[in-house]
Amino acid sequence: MMSKKIFAIVFLLILFGPTFTENSAMGQNNQQQSYCPQTVEKKYCHKVIIIGAGMAGLGAANELKSNGFDALILESSPAKLVGGRVITENDSRTHYIPIDLHASEIAGTIGNPITELAQKYNSSILQTWNNYTYYDHKGLIGNPQISNNLNNVWSKFTKWLHVYRIGKTEDESLQIAINKFNDTLGENDKKSFSYDVSSYIGNTYADDAKYLSLLYWDKIGYIVGGPSGTISVFANGFASIPEHLASDLGNGSIQYNTLVTKISYGQNGVQIDTKGGPSYYGKYVICTIPTYLLQGDHPSITFDPALPQNKTDAINKMLMGTLTQTYILFNKTAMPANFWNSTTDYVSYVPPMTETGHWTLFMNLYKTKHQPLLLAWNYGDYARQMLTEPEYQIKQEMSNVFKIMNGSNNFDTKSITILYKGAKYDYSTSPIGFKVPNDFDMLASPVADNNGTNRVFFAGEATTWHYPATTDGAFLTGLREANRVMVTDTGKYPNPLEQENNWRYPPDPNGKHTWLTFPEYVMCKPGHTLVLKNDAEKTPMCVNPDIVESLFDKHLIINPTLP
Numbered sequence: 250m251m252s253k254k255i256f257a258i259v260f261l262l263i264l265f266g267p268t269f270t271e272n273s274a275m276g277q278n279n280q281q282q283s284y285c286p287q288t289v290e291k292k293y294c295h296k297v298i299i300i301g302a303g304m305a306g307l308g309a310a311n312e313l314k315s316n317g318f319d320a321l322i323l324e325s326s327p328a329k330l331v332g333g334r335v336i337t338e339n340d341s342r343t344h345y346i347p348i349d350l351h352a353s354e355i356a357g358t359i360g361n362p363i364t365e366l367a368q369k370y371n372s373s374i375l376q377t378w379n380n381y382t383y384y385d386h387k388g389l390i391g392n393p394q395i396s397n398n399l400n401n402v403w404s405k406f407t408k409w410l411h412v413y414r415i416g417k418t419e420d421e422s423l424q425i426a427i428n429k430f431n432d433t434l435g436e437n438d439k440k441s442f443s444y445d446v447s448s449y450i451g452n453t454y455a456d457d458a459k460y461l462s463l464l465y466w467d468k469i470g471y472i473v474g475g476p477s478g479t480i481s482v483f484a485n486g487f488a489s490i491p492e493h494l495a496s497d498l499g500n501g502s503i504q505y506n507t508l509v510t511k512i513s514y515g516q517n518g519v520q521i522d523t524k525g526g527p528s529y530y531g532k533y534v535i536c537t538i539p540t541y542l543l544q545g546d547h548p549s550i551t552f553d554p555a556l557p558q559n560k561t562d563a564i565n566k567m568l569m570g571t572l573t574q575t576y577i578l579f580n581k582t583a584m585p586a587n588f589w590n591s592t593t594d595y596v597s598y599v600p601p602m603t604e605t606g607h608w609t610l611f612m613n614l615y616k617t618k619h620q621p622l623l624l625a626w627n628y629g630d631y632a633r634q635m636l637t638e639p640e641y642q643i644k645q646e647m648s649n650v651f652k653i654m655n656g657s658n659n660f661d662t663k664s665i666t667i668l669y670k671g672a673k674y675d676y677s678t679s680p681i682g683f684k685v686p687n688d689f690d691m692l693a694s695p696v697a698d699n700n701g702t703n704r705v706f707f708a709g710e711a712t713t714w715h716y717p718a719t720t721d722g723a724f725l726t727g728l729r730e731a732n733r734v735m736v737t738d739t740g741k742y743p744n745p746l747e748q749e750n751n752w753r754y755p756p757d758p759n760g761k762h763t764w765l766t767f768p769e770y771v772m773c774k775p776g777h778t779l780v781l782k783n784d785a786e787k788t789p790m791c792v793n794p795d796i797v798e799s800l801f802d803k804h805l806i807i808n809p810t811l812p
């Protein structure tokens with residue numbers, strides 16, 4: 250006969266028992282799970298609830314699905330609209346040219362998981378990088394001279410900055426250093442430096458240097474893509490990637506039109522409340538929404554219990570930069586072959602320092618779209634101002650630059666049509682006082698219930714300092730958090746060797762790899778750290794951190810988390 254004590258334990262196990270051994274597919278489980286209240290229909294219960302169907306959410310869902318985990322994505326957008334900040338539009342507003350409203354480039358083609366996805370899904374991509382045409386206030390200028398000088402001045406600045414930062418522990422605005430270095434330059438170099446600041450800082454970090462961190466702005470990595478760092482664009486639009494990822498998940502894996510408003514978590518799991526809709530229940534939740542939606546006194550999702558203070562502080566410290574993308578279609582009869590030709594990748598305007606950030610970089614989309622189409626980037630305060638301006642004024646401002654480039658005062662604004670000019674809050678950047686990697690790690694850290702079990706996980710472009718602000722970074726954070734959930738759920742830490750092929754690119758049957766993606770989603774047991782043997786194979790191991798330093802001494806080990 251069962252003793253009262255054993256009966257009570259069995260009863261509790263039935264009611265709240267863990268389901269570590271289950272291996273249910275995406276979709277419904279056959280039995281009611283501990284995290285699913287008895288009165289709730291099974292369709293509202295999934296082991297892992299993922300919020301957001303951007304690259305991070307889709308990456309997480311695919312990783313969980315391929316490991317037999319039950320997961321559901323809740324997405325606020327209307328049906329079939331996946332991809333978040335990856336949107337391609339192709340309708341009368343874009344003159345039926347497929348244009349990418351936000352993410353448009355694969356930043357670093359070789360070894361980039363997005364390149365791999367493009368190959369898997371047969372999405373046509375074209376590398377674009379080498380061929381620049383430069384203009385300044387006098388019109389066209391010779392490419393080799395100007396590009397050499399741009400590189401020389403930039404290289405001088407990075408060396409100067411290294412020395413300037415020595416001994417500084419208090420962060421300050423990067424602009425202070427820029428001004429000091431600029432004072433050391435002659436007039437010609439000042440112009441080159443002005444372009445460098447626009448192109449390498451503003452257009453990359455999506456904000457003015459005055460808002461960026463002196464100490465950390467360049468400590469974050471952007472390019473996954475191996476030594477060449479080449480950039481590629483999609484002939485028919487980036488959105489084909491999230492669309493394929495979503496369709497791989499199968500029907501019913503994404504609940505559209507579902508705006509999440511609250512996440513409650515505790516020892517029984519998580520409850521996700523939605524606006525005007527049902528609540529969903531799960532054992533874990535992965536939140537992938539953009540950081541700015543979690544900032545301030547009225548975040549769009551509230552947490553119960555509230556997130557730990559250090560997590561909230563990191564969220565509020567993060568800065569979302571603004572990068573406008575303006576697509577400019579030229580009238581076919583006024584085809585601008587006189588100031589750029591069809592083989593040019595980028596058309597660049599080297600502005601005076603006073604105009605940093607205004608119309609300096611244009612991508613020639615004639616190569617990919619076979620239309621006289623330029624894509625212009627503007628960032629920071631000027632970009633935010635642009636978003637409030639009427640279209641005729643924007644045309645006027647850009648045509649001032651076109652007049653100079655075209656070598657004519659008669660540039661007719663009627664010969665251009667603006668197809669799209671961008672939106673606010675684009676992607677995370679590195680503001681003053683935001684520490685790398687600490688604050689990024691805090692954004693990525695999961696939150697546990699009061700029993701110490703992780704329940705709320707965070708993925709998305711702002712949760713990685715290796716590749717923030719990119720589609721590839723977002724995708725990899727989804728894989729990372731899916732793996733963290735699986736490790737939490739099963740208690741099993743996969744042998745890093747078993748996961749190797751997931752993060753060596755390209756996966757080559759002959760065992761030769763051109764690039765190694767940081768395997769930040771390979772989890773080691775608590776108290777262990779991932780290291781790679783410093784040999785040709787870069788064998789991964791999880792080791793006790795106490796011995797890492799001694800291994801370094803013997804030059805046997807490199808730590809993949811070091812930049």
Ligand SMILES: Cc1cc2nc3c(=O)[nH]c(=O)nc-3n(C[C@H](O)[C@H](O)[C@H](O)COP(=O)(O)OP(=O)(O)OC[C@H]3O[C@@H](n4cnc5c(N)ncnc54)[C@H](O)[C@@H]3O)c2cc1C
Binds near residue numbers: 539550674
């Ligand atoms: C102008 C611009 C240019 C860029 N250029 C590039 C580039 O060239 N190359 C590159 O690699 N990257 C680029 N990026 C960055 C890239 O687009 C992002 O890093 C990446 O797409 C972010 O993916 P994510 O999954 O983290 O977030 P998102 O794509 O923002 O996904 C989050 C999802 O959550 C949903 N959501 C939000 N709130 C809720 C809620 N309460 N309930 C339910 N769902 C919700 C959203 O609808 C969205 O679908 C660019 C971004 C911008 C804005």
